Every structure is written in structure tokens, then in C-alpha cells.
Amino acid sequence: xKDIGQVHNPYQDxxxxxxxxxxxAMNTSGxxxxxxxxxxxxxxxHDRSNGLGxxxxxxxxxxxxxxxxxxxxxYLSQEGKTQTEAFLKTKFSIAYDExxxxxxxxxxxxxxLIWRYFMDASHHKPEDRxxxxxxxxCVMEINTRLEGAFVFSSGKNMGVFKGVGYPEExxxxxxxxxxxxxxxxxxxxxxxxxxxxxxxxHPFGILxxxxxxxxxxxxxxxxxxxxxxxxxxxxxQTDTEVIAYAIDxxxxxxxxxxxxxxxxxxxxxxxxxxxxxxxxxxxxxxxRQVYGSLLLNGPFTVxxxxxxxxxxxxxxxxxxxxxxxTKGDMLYLSSxxxxxxxxxxxxxxxxxxxxxxxxxxxxxxxxxxxxxAASGSDATLLEEGQ
Amino acid sequence: xxxxxxxxxxxxxIDATGLRYRELNTVLKEIVSDGIRKVAVHGVxxxxxxxxxxxxxxxxxxxxxxxxxLGAFMDGPRIIVHGNAQDGCGNTMNSGEIIIHxxxxxxxxxxxxxxxxxxxxxxxxxxxxxxxxxQDKKPVVVVGGTAQDFLGEYMAGGILILLGLNLNDGEYxxxxxxxxGMHGGVIYLKGNVNEYQLGKEVGIAPLEDSDRQVLQKFxxxxxxxxxxxxxxxxxxEFIKLYPRWLRPYGKLYAY
Numbered sequence: 001x002k003d004i005g006q007v008h009n010p011y012q013d014x015x016x017x018x019x020x021x022x023x024x025a026m027n028t029s030g031x032x033x034x035x036x037x038x039x040x041x042x043x044x045x046h047d048r049s050n051g052l053g054x055x056x057x058x059x060x061x062x063x064x065x066x067x068x069x070x071x072x073x074x075y076l077s078q079e080g081k082t083q084t085e086a087f088l089k090t091k092f093s094i095a096y097d098e099x100x101x102x103x104x105x106x107x108x109x110x111x112x113l114i115w116r117y118f119m120d121a122s123h124h125k126p127e128d129r130x131x132x133x134x135x136x137x138c139v140m141e142i143n144t145r146l147e148g149a150f151v152f153s154s155g156k157n158m159g160v161f162k163g164v165g166y167p168e169e170x171x172x173x174x175x176x177x178x179x180x181x182x183x184x185x186x187x188x189x190x191x192x193x194x195x196x197x198x199x200x201x202h203p204f205g206i207l208x209x210x211x212x213x214x215x216x217x218x219x220x221x222x223x224x225x226x227x228x229x230x231x232x233x234x235x236x237q238t239d240t241e242v243i244a245y246a247i248d249x250x251x252x253x254x255x256x257x258x259x260x261x262x263x264x265x266x267x268x269x270x271x272x273x274x275x276x277x278x279x280x281x282x283x284x285x286x287x288r289q290v291y292g293s294l295l296l297n298g299p300f301t302v303x304x305x306x307x308x309x310x311x312x313x314x315x316x317x318x319x320x321x322x323x324x325x326t327k328g329d330m331l332y333l334s335s336x337x338x339x340x341x342x343x344x345x346x347x348x349x350x351x352x353x354x355x356x357x358x359x360x361x362x363x364x365x366x367x368x369x370x371x372x373a374a375s376g377s378d379a380t381l382l383e384e385g386q
Numbered sequence: 387x388x389x390x391x392x393x394x395x396x397x398x399x400i401d402a403t404g405l406r407y408r409e410l411n412t413v414l415k416e417i418v419s420d421g422i423r424k425v426a427v428h429g430v431x432x433x434x435x436x437x438x439x440x441x442x443x444x445x446x447x448x449x450x451x452x453x454x455x456l457g458a459f460m461d462g463p464r465i466i467v468h469g470n471a472q473d474g475c476g477n478t479m480n481s482g483e484i485i486i487h488x489x490x491x492x493x494x495x496x497x498x499x500x501x502x503x504x505x506x507x508x509x510x511x512x513x514x515x516x517x518x519x520x521q522d523k524k525p526v527v528v529v530g531g532t533a534q535d536f537l538g539e540y541m542a543g544g545i546l547i548l549l550g551l552n553l554n555d556g557e558y559x560x561x562x563x564x565x566x567g568m569h570g571g572v573i574y575l576k577g578n579v580n581e582y583q584l585g586k587e588v589g590i591a592p593l594e595d596s597d598r599q600v601l602q603k604f605x606x607x608x609x610x611x612x613x614x615x616x617x618x619x620x621x622x623e624f625i626k627l628y629p630r631w632l633r634p635y636g637k638l639y640a641y
Contacts, residue, residue, distance in 0.1 A: 011408075044432050271582070318535070336451075336472050337470055337472055338450075354534065355511070355534075
């Protein structure tokens, strides 16, 4: 175990000024690239985190098992592994499993045993349950009922890698330079209200949704209770977890477009709604009424990702930073512009999006750089979304 | 770590590639206290607090993207950024100048108590938040483009000028909550705003002669830094935003 004081305050400063660091990179043409640049970019923001959490999500990661659920599971005990594997065998057909490849020389604190499983659910799920809901049921069952076992990645053709350490240390530990993906998100953690443990590092995910987050979700209690009604159980001791479940509920289960879901999570202020045309007013009022319990209150910047999309979103009054950069078919989202320029020195355009306005990169869709000027933009997204 | 510094008379050139902020700031402090008056720093990429703690006047040119809190607590030097600035530039600055040939992120000029910041393009959220002034100390922030929300939030002193050069004729600024909580200082704004975009503590007034003199001086400096014609900048109408109360909450606890 590292001396945490030495890690997060090596100069014995009176006050350690940190924040979280976020970085996302997506090739909207689907070209896959390695983790080296992402690691360099997030490491450039080293001083935003304090060594108590780092992590990555990678999409297009397992093309050889693209149709299978890829579960990444951390075990705090051998007993947990035995129980979990017995459970998995009754619920899935396991095509392949292995211990997560790691670099044992890497500097990380108290790593748990981490294992990955590639599994088919189609022959096991009940007829009246969708495959996705069935997979979520199994994740919730393991995370709430089985001692010392946590599923922290449960999508197809994607994966989450995370733990306690600086993000560059986590990348080293999991040998991320060997992996390829067309969409990467990364996080450096500065834990504020909850412990720095392996399950508490970002990204948080369910199915192929992942979230990295800088900020605090003050509405966590309300959001959590609402999501519990739909079978989502919060087990990771960190507010960010609710965002992953909320977006799964809104987009996958309720079929809302991402742009509309963003209006639920970061609902426009009532005063702003009153100045909009009647139709938009009605839509936004309805969203606030129906999904009031999913409003994310408090300061946040998040990068939400799933297969084919990367979304940057901040709270309505932009209490946490986000910078966007584009070059050709590459989209970058970052807490700091310097990290983008480090890995893309000739980035075409960088800008600071407006609070509450999602920035969306889509596979196969050209980027939309000009519509969101640094100075602000009208609420035109809804018109486009309709 | 060996740091690449080339010096020549009173000038120096530093290659900051891969340097941590502590290393870079230490080198800057050393060479400025050794009498160097002009420094060019290349390969700047996210290093924080550049320009802090330099006890002497010096001109520092930065090539790249400096990190957060550029010129924090700065007292005297002039920093020229060939690129964009990140968040918090000029944090609690006391004197000196920051000239940015690009845009600046959030909270530019926060808590500044003196000095000048010139930004060629836009600023992010909360530019000029809680700037203050005392006697001859009066911070000035001039923004060539437009601003995001909460411009001049809790402003307690100083001068904020928004030139709106990237707005089309008749186009409105989009910032909302301008001057929310403002209780000192002044904002001069070119380009239109709706009443609802202003904080409730802010009043609108036409310019007086003394205002025009202030504008002339600082837009003149802005024009000189970025190659504009000063008269061209002053051709359009400005409005003046001022705090309606100097102590908005003075009676909050008096009953």
C-alpha cells in the first residue's frame, strides 16, 4: 500500500488544489487507435487528480467477441469469485474467460483480483425479458447479493478498466497501450465525498453505457430512489453511478434521443423555458414534470459514452469545465485544452460549450463544430431533435 | 532534470516541453531574479500558475496553451500568450498585464485587485468574478469577442469591457446573469443585451464623458495589442452597466 499522504500531497502544501480530469476521444469514422495518446492526454492533467482513482472506457474493444457480453469483475475475495462463477454458469454460456492481463510492476495500491468473461445470454434469458434487462438483472444480483464481487463493466465490444492510482498508472497496470478502440474516455479522480476504492474509480457503467464525471451530484438521493423503482441498485458508493443508470433508463428503455435525455439531466431553467416558443415550452415542461427526479443538481461535467456515441454535457450554469476540439473525423472532449493540443497539436478548432448543451459525436456522422460557439447558442437542439 | 534554457543578454528562451509546472515556475523565477527581462517559453502545455511570484518586471511570451491560473497573484510582469488561455487566468492578480492572442476559459480575472487582461477573442463563464478595487488599484479586463453567462458576477470593483467584435450588426450577446450580485465597478458593453440577460442588481446607463475617456484609453491599448484601429472599435454605441446598490445585502441582518 502506498503512503497516500505522499501520493496526494508530496510537497506538504497547506492546501491541495485538485479537481477531477476528464478526457474523451472519438474517431467518428470508426477507425480504432491505441491507448497511448489517451494516456498521455489524461496524464497531462495529472495535477487535477490525487492518485485515488483513474480509469478508462474503450469502445470497439473486443471485435472478436462483439456479440457477447464482456463482464469485467473485481473480486475482493476468492470466495466471491467462486460464488460469482457458479452464478454466472447458471445465467450465461461462458465462451471464454481469463484473468485480466496486468503489468505486475505497475505502481498501484492493493489491486483486487480482476477477471473478464465473454458470455452469451440469448439461450438463458426468459422470453418476457429483453436480453439487456436480463444482463442488468444479473449485474445487480452479483453487485448486491454476492459478497466481495463487483461487475464494473458489462457491455458488448467495450470495456472499462479502472482502479486506485493516477490514470497513467492504471493505464500501465492494465497495459492499455495494447488495446485498440474507436472511442476512449478517461478519468483522473479527486474523491470528495466518498472513499477512494477500486470500485469507486470512474468510469461507471451499465451495459455499454459509461460515464466519467467531474463534480458532485447533490441530487444523488432523489435520483437513486427513483432509479431503484426501475431495478437499478447503487452499490459503488459514488454519486456518478446514478448517471449511468439514468441514461440507460432514458435512452435505452424509454427511447428518448440523447439530446432530449440531456434536457432531463440538465433541464433548462424555468425562466429560460418561458421565453421559448410554445411547442418547445410544452416539451420541456413535460420533461421536467415526468422526469423531475432525474434532474442532476449540483456542479458537473460528464462524458457519457455508449456504442457509437460520445456525449459531453455540463450542468446548466457550467460549474465545471469542458473544452471541445475537432480535427477531421476526430472529436476531443477535455477538462483542459492543453491535453487536446498535446495529442493533436494541429487541432482544427477548440471551443467552450454552453452549460447544459450536449456536445455529441456519432459514429458515421460528421461533426457539428460550428453550431456551438464559445459565446453561447440558442436552444436549437430541440428543433433538431424533433 | 535538465531544463533547456538559452540566455542572451537580458533575454532567455526556454523549451517547456514535458516540464511540470513547479519546474517551469522555478526556472522562470531564477532567471528573472538573475536579471533576465524578456523570456520566450516554447512548448507550453498546461503548466499552471505561470508568472506567479516573479518579483520583478519582465516580459514573458508563452507559445502553446498555458495551464490554469495563469498569472495568479502576479505582481508586475507582462505575459503574452500566443494561443488560448485556460481557466482562472489573472487569479487575484495585483499588477501587470496578460495579453491573450486567442480565447480564455472560465473565471478570467477572478478576484483580480489590479493589473490588466486583454483577451482577443471570447471568454468563458464568470469573467471578472469578484474583481475588486482600492484607491489606485483598479483591475481592467478587455474582451474582444463575447462572453458566456455570469459575466462580472459578484463584481466589487474594476472595469470590464466587452467589445463584441465577433457579433454581427444588431446581434445580441448570449450571456445571461450578467453582473449578478454586482456591487462595485463598471461593465462597458458593445452590442445588444435584453433586460432579462442582466442580473437584478445591475442598472443600465448611457455613457458620460468620463466613461468615454476610460473606454478610449483601454480600447486603445486593446487595439494596439491586437492590430485594430482604435477609432473603429469606438464607432458603435456602448452601454454602461453599473451596480444599483453598493451594499445589496446591507440590511439582510438588520431588523
